[in-house]
Amino acid sequence: MPTTPSTNPSQVPLHQRRAAKVDRLAELMGERGDEGHGAGVWREALQRMRRSPMAITGAAIVALFVVVALLSEFIAPYGATSQTWGGEVFPNRNEFVGPRAENWLGLDHLGRDMFSRMVIGARQTLLVGVVATLVGFLFGALLGGAAGACSVLGGRWGRQVDNVVMRVIDMMLAMPTLLLAVTVAALVGPSLTTVMVAVGVAQIPIFARLLRGAMISQGSREYVLAAEALGVRRHRIALTHILPNSMGPVIVQSTLTLATAIIDAAALSYLGLGNPDASSPEWGTMLSEAQRFLSSAPSLAVYPALGIIITALGFTLLGEALREALDPKLRK
Amino acid sequence: MLRFIVRRLLQLIPTLGGLSILLFVWLQRLPGGPEYALLPDDATAEQRAALRRSLGLEEPVAVQYLAFLRRITQGDLGTSIQTGRPVLEEFLLRFPATFELAVTAMLIAVTAGLPLGYLAARRRGTVLDFAAVGGSLLGICTPVFFLAFILKVIFAERLGVFPSAFRLSPGLSRTDITGFVVLDGLMTREWDVVTDALAHLVLPGLALASIPLAVITRMTRASVLEVMGEDYVRTANAKGLHRTTVRTRHVLRNALLPVVTAVGLLAGSLFAGAVLTESVFAFPGIGSFVYEATQNRDYPVLTGFILLIATMYVFINLLVDISYSLLDPRVRAQ
Numbered sequence: 001m002p003t004t005p006s007t008n009p010s011q012v013p014l015h016q017r018r019a020a021k022v023d024r025l026a027e028l029m030g031e032r033g034d035e036g037h038g039a040g041v042w043r044e045a046l047q048r049m050r051r052s053p054m055a056i057t058g059a060a061i062v063a064l065f066v067v068v069a070l071l072s073e074f075i076a077p078y079g080a081t082s083q084t085w086g087g088e089v090f091p092n093r094n095e096f097v098g099p100r101a102e103n104w105l106g107l108d109h110l111g112r113d114m115f116s117r118m119v120i121g122a123r124q125t126l127l128v129g130v131v132a133t134l135v136g137f138l139f140g141a142l143l144g145g146a147a148g149a150c151s152v153l154g155g156r157w158g159r160q161v162d163n164v165v166m167r168v169i170d171m172m173l174a175m176p177t178l179l180l181a182v183t184v185a186a187l188v189g190p191s192l193t194t195v196m197v198a199v200g201v202a203q204i205p206i207f208a209r210l211l212r213g214a215m216i217s218q219g220s221r222e223y224v225l226a227a228e229a230l231g232v233r234r235h236r237i238a239l240t241h242i243l244p245n246s247m248g249p250v251i252v253q254s255t256l257t258l259a260t261a262i263i264d265a266a267a268l269s270y271l272g273l274g275n276p277d278a279s280s281p282e283w284g285t286m287l288s289e290a291q292r293f294l295s296s297a298p299s300l301a302v303y304p305a306l307g308i309i310i311t312a313l314g315f316t317l318l319g320e321a322l323r324e325a326l327d328p329k330l331r332k
Numbered sequence: 333m334l335r336f337i338v339r340r341l342l343q344l345i346p347t348l349g350g351l352s353i354l355l356f357v358w359l360q361r362l363p364g365g366p367e368y369a370l371l372p373d374d375a376t377a378e379q380r381a382a383l384r385r386s387l388g389l390e391e392p393v394a395v396q397y398l399a400f401l402r403r404i405t406q407g408d409l410g411t412s413i414q415t416g417r418p419v420l421e422e423f424l425l426r427f428p429a430t431f432e433l434a435v436t437a438m439l440i441a442v443t444a445g446l447p448l449g450y451l452a453a454r455r456r457g458t459v460l461d462f463a464a465v466g467g468s469l470l471g472i473c474t475p476v477f478f479l480a481f482i483l484k485v486i487f488a489e490r491l492g493v494f495p496s497a498f499r500l501s502p503g504l505s506r507t508d509i510t511g512f513v514v515l516d517g518l519m520t521r522e523w524d525v526v527t528d529a530l531a532h533l534v535l536p537g538l539a540l541a542s543i544p545l546a547v548i549t550r551m552t553r554a555s556v557l558e559v560m561g562e563d564y565v566r567t568a569n570a571k572g573l574h575r576t577t578v579r580t581r582h583v584l585r586n587a588l589l590p591v592v593t594a595v596g597l598l599a600g601s602l603f604a605g606a607v608l609t610e611s612v613f614a615f616p617g618i619g620s621f622v623y624e625a626t627q628n629r630d631y632p633v634l635t636g637f638i639l640l641i642a643t644m645y646v647f648i649n650l651l652v653d654i655s656y657s658l659l660d661p662r663v664r665a666q
Contacts, residue, residue: 171351174642259473266475267608271626287478294481295489305478312473320469 041248045325055321061314068119069126076116080281086111096297108286108300109293117281118303124275124282125262125311128196132261135200137254140207143169147208148215148246149238152224166212172205192275192282199264203257210253214246221245248326255319259312266308283307336657340650351642355635356400360393404639410632414624419636423618428511429499430617432529433610434602436537441544442595449552449591450584456557464549471546476605480539480612487535494535497614501528536613540605544598551594555587562586589659596652600645 049055068075078084088097089111097107105114147165150158188194218224219242227237266284268274274285283304290301384390388399403410409419452464488496495501499513506525509516514533517525559565560583568578603618607626610619618637625633 167346167350170347171354171642174347174351174645175638263473263475267477270475270477270608271623273626284475287475291477291481294485298485301478301481305475308475308478309470309473313469316469316473 048325052321058317069122072119072123076119078113078116080120083111094296121281121283128265129258129261131196132199133257136203140204144208144211148212152219153234169205169208190273195265195268199261210249218242252323259315409636413630426618436533437540440541445545445548449549453553453556468546468549471542477608483535540609559587600648
């Protein structure tokens with residue numbers, strides 16, 4: 001129910017009275033009273049996703065990946081660097097050890113347990129994906145949100161600001177993702193942080209464009225006009241009215257970005273910009289290391305590659321299902 | 333139409349200008365300036381300072397930026413540390429190889445992706461649709477360099493169907509006219525050169541085509557599905573137009589609009605994707621060269637490549653806008 005106006009309106013501060021009015025107006029416009037528009041959209045989307053096999057597959061893969069990554073210490077039977085069986089593997093003579101009882105996925109080229117490295121690698125891979133996506137999301141949303149808010153509410157001056165910001169974003173878009181990442185890596189030197197920052201920075205323009213576009217399209221809605229007419233402060237309209245309603249595409253993109261971040265990170269490792277530290281294996285690094293033995297021991301490359309592909313597939317399926325569930329055209 | 337093009341060209345100036353500033357700042361921030369690269373390690377601090385002065389590195393930043401701008405507009409992208417030759421010259425030497433590869437990949441992606449996406453949309457929910465959607469998802473999620481390695485191991489090393497490296501088999505004599513091997517072969521009627529060059533393009537072309545193919549298939553499918561549900565398609569069917577007329581004039585023509593944009597933008601990304609593919613197949617194009625540059629920290633080559641890609645991207649964007657306005661009159665009016 002709405003916040004009932006105070007018995008003596010003059011004692012309530014002006015902006016609170018205005019806010020209460022807007023809340024009531026939004027409520028009258030909404031189909032379901034006390035729930036609020038935003039919550040309804042998301043709840044509906046969730047219900048649709050529960051019926052979609054695509055979403056369930058994606059969610060299952062992602063859940064498995066996250067559980068393995070978080071509990072890697074307890075799942076991995078051996079350490080990532082322990083070369084207990086170093087004497088049994090001779091890459092020069094093409095002698096490798098395949099799957100057996102004590103090493104479920106066999107040994108890698110230095111005699112380390114492949115299964116343990118895959119499990120421990122899951123955590124590093126998740127870390128890269130999440131941090132890179134967060135970097136892109138935070139800075140992209142900041143830039144795009146500012147540009148969108150200025151464009152919608154700032155009048156002529158605001159559109160100028162929006163124009164300038166978008167030109168910068170366009171320039172960033174013009175740089176190929178991989179090359180942008182290579183330049184960051186070239187400045188800071190190869191490490192896991194480099195990969196995370198590099199991949200994340202490359203995602204900033206995409207997030208910025210998406211949020212700005214969504215905010216501008218929300219800006220022409222009646223509820224924004226109503227809020228403006230009631231004299232609600234502009235930053236309040238931007239933050240509490242337009243922004244929450246514009247987050248849909250950005251959240252979908254985050255899910256999809258988790259997949260691309262993992263793939264891009266693998267490409268960066270292949271270019272030799274990844275983490276040189278062997279004690280914290282990451283699937284991309286493992287994959288590029290294993291390329292050398294691809295013709296003699298293909299499984300060394302296939303396991304990390306499958307890990308990357310399946311995980312990326314999981315995030316992509318989840319993101320696509322979410323996108324479909326939120327698509328107003330497909331609703332009802 | 334001309335006004336539209338001129339206006340879009342004018343809009344390029346701030347973008348390219350800003351890009352040059354970004355690159356300039358990046359070059360300034362690089363560790364170890366030219367005074368370390370050009371002088372021996374035991375040079376004194378005075379010698380380094382003298383060299384910095386003579387190279388104009390002690391001038392005000394604005395002056396340096398203008399000098400940088402003058403150089404790049406004259407096509408001077410610096411000298412490659414690896415080869416000691418001008419970067420632009422190295423790029424031009426390798427451009428035909430990468431161009432041939434990119435065209436091959438785009439041809440594969442478009443000729444397979446458009447029909448596949450269209451058929452998947454027409455037969456929605458069938459096995460074909462499922463395979464097309466699943467296959468394109470898989471294509472997007474597979475790291476390109478891994479796919480390239482797999483193709484190489486299976487088709488070149490195990491089966492021996494296609495060659496595994498280079499543009500031409502060693503020992504094959506050919507007449508060099510333009511640097512484009514296939515084109516030269518066609519012009520001089522050296523058919524063995526043409527077939528050999530085409531065989532060398534298949535595997536890297538397939539690897540490079542994987543992502544564009546997936547994107548085009550998905551976009552075509554989604555776009556055709558959307559258009560098929562439009563009222564005007566129902567009207568066209570209801571008034572008894574021939575099936576083929578409806579499908580080509582009404583459905584395809586409108587459905588291809590967003591695909592055109594995607595194809596244009598993907599074309600730009602092919603050059604960047606070539607870095608991974610070419611290095612796997614030792615394909616002597618710009619991509620392999622840039623791959624070596626990342627390994628050797630050859631900064632002039634990297635900046636030159638970024639400038640090249642960015643300029644290409646901006647101009648491809650322009651071409652996409654123009655072709656869009658030709659296809660859709662509403663865009664021109666804005």
